[in-house]
Amino acid sequence: MRKGLRIELLDDVITSASSATAATPRALAYIPGAMLLGAAAAGRNWPVEQAFALFQSGALRFDDGLPVDQAGALALPVPMSLHRRKGSDANLADRQGDILDCAACDPAAGFSALRDRSYCTNGHEHVVRSRTSLRTAIDPATGRAAEGQLFGYEALRAGQVFWAGLEGPKDQVDDIAQCLEGEHFLGRSRSAEFGRVRITTVEPWQLSPDGTGETTRYVWFLSDFWAVGSNGLPTARPGAEALATTGTVLWQRSFTRMRRFAPYNAHWHKRAPERDLISRGSVLVLEDCPLPLGLHRFGIGQELGYGLALVSDRPPGEALLALEQPDVPMPDPRPAAGSQTRVVKWLAKMAERDAGGKEIERKVQRDVADLRKYYISARRLKGGQEAGPGRSQWGRLEAGLRNGEKVAALMDTKPWDDRFKAGDKATFKAMLEDRSPERLAHLAKAMLAAMAQEGWPDAD
Incomplete structure (x- = not known):
């Protein structure tokens, strides 16, 4: 069973790409599924057996919260295979030769990769708004600002909407959806003025690409991919076996980027083991591959939202424009008649x-x-x-x-x-x-x- 979660940011939310405290860690342009898992785990005093089944067995999966534009259109991470002519500001919808999908053709001079962006299925870019603030640590001995201990946060700005999902057995999905309904705090520095969100259960989003009958498969990752090789160890260069299929990976047409970090576990009061992830937006091209078209999950850490991918027999840029756009029911910004905010x-x-x-x-x-x-x-x-x-x-x-x-x-x-x-x-x-x-x-x-x-x- 699958349910959707609409996440409204009531305050700025810190979604740091790393747990570093030096400088200003970059904010992720989405709500990681791990944050939703943590909010659900902390929402009740779950019995040990039930907690294991919900949060550690992998049966229940928390998808990343993807951004939604003001019209309610879902914004997906741009495929890394897309390149745009330098100096051009063309969108996918009006590419006119200024947008090149190198998953289906050879790279050309004068083009640069589109990175760290989100695009709706209408081909227009959606910008996730963030804000940077500078702060100082407090000396616990004096209660005053500690000398020379400045640090910064980049946070997603309040007022934005994100669309996540839950998938798993019906009874587990219903329990977690009920637990997550209402206001919660997500991200870092929740004891300050950051992190307050309102979560509402909505219909889940679905993406179903049309097929052309080709045997080439384009695997476009909508979330980070924790790949495991044939030896059972994490790998930065996954083969077809990492996707539980057959075929040959065409690396000259594939585009991947790695992200390495060690998340901080507040319950353990220390960092978790380091992770090497293939970043969202990466594209793997496989030849003679029988993978069915549609949404799939690959690799480990799927309960944290990792490994969600769209499999298509079209290049990712073309598949993006061919998708039927799911619309999120947006909250009414105006208070109801007779009510007070x-x-x-x-x-x-x-x-x-x-x-x-x-x-x-x-x-x-x-x-x-x-x-x-x-x-x-x-x-x-x-x-x-x-x-x-x-x-x-x-x-x-x-x-x-x-x-x-x-x-x-x-x-x-x-x-x-x-x-x-x-x-x-x-x-x-x-x-x-x-x-x-x-x-x-x-x-x-x-x-x-x-x-x-x-x-x-x-x-x-």
Whole structure:
């Protein structure tokens, strides 16, 4: 069974091509399947037997998240066999001799390879947007910026959409799809402002090339390929046996590039074994090959999204234009009628809090003015002696309210019971007992500031 996953980037996501910390590691232009596997594994406390079946047995495969343009068209990694005339900006759709597919013909002078790009089946290039930021490490001993420890990140910019897939037994696919629904954090530096995405289950994408009856096969890799030779060891020069088929690889027409890295495993707190992968976009041409046309998976690490390839009997550039374009259901950028976005709700909450704060400040100013008069009256009743709570009592009240203590316990000293006129409600404690803790906390701060003025309470 196969299901699709639509991944919306709510924040910038760091998809570094290597786990290096020096300089600024380049960002991958897609969401690696390993990130989705990690998010699913961390999403629940899976039993040991179930965790092995889901994430280590290889029965369930997490495809890379490929970019999607604004119209909902899937963008595929450009075949490395495609070359463009130097100085030209022609797309595949209007090649007019400026685009050359060297998987089907000899290279020509004046052409350069198209690399690190994504093309939709309409032949137009899709640019995956990224952003670079420079940061400094924090010294844990001082909590300040560490001297001379600058580092950078290149991240995929928020607002983009990617389309991934799950493939495996129905019960496993359903469990993982349910686990991945909603918001998650992917990539590096997830504890900072990076990595937040929203994942939604959608229909899976399919690519079915038309056949011409030829026996030549063009294997175009849509993800990195972890190839294994006949001796069972990884290889950079795979033969037909690495694709579980027969035939002869035409290396003069094939185009491959290697990528070597050692991923960092956060659970182990160390790097995993180094991997030598044939990069996505590589093209292998096989002669007299019986491979069926369509999508296939080859090599090891398929649970991480490795080895996904499109097999066609046409050159990759021609096959790309002949594919039927799968369309991703795109999220509506506008909120539904009557609904509020998270930003609107936050702004409304801030406005409400500001309005409430201003109202409390107005009431506190009136309280301070009244208390000034009450202090003067209380001193007259005591024959000019000090009366009412002093700065130490107001300071204790302010600190106690900040720590969540009860108001009654904070006003249990004698100065709060001083009277400023005749009557049961004419004490400082009785005057303040109907104030809310929030208002009392503001009042305590205001009284400490007022009593610090020279000549209090007579000075106005």
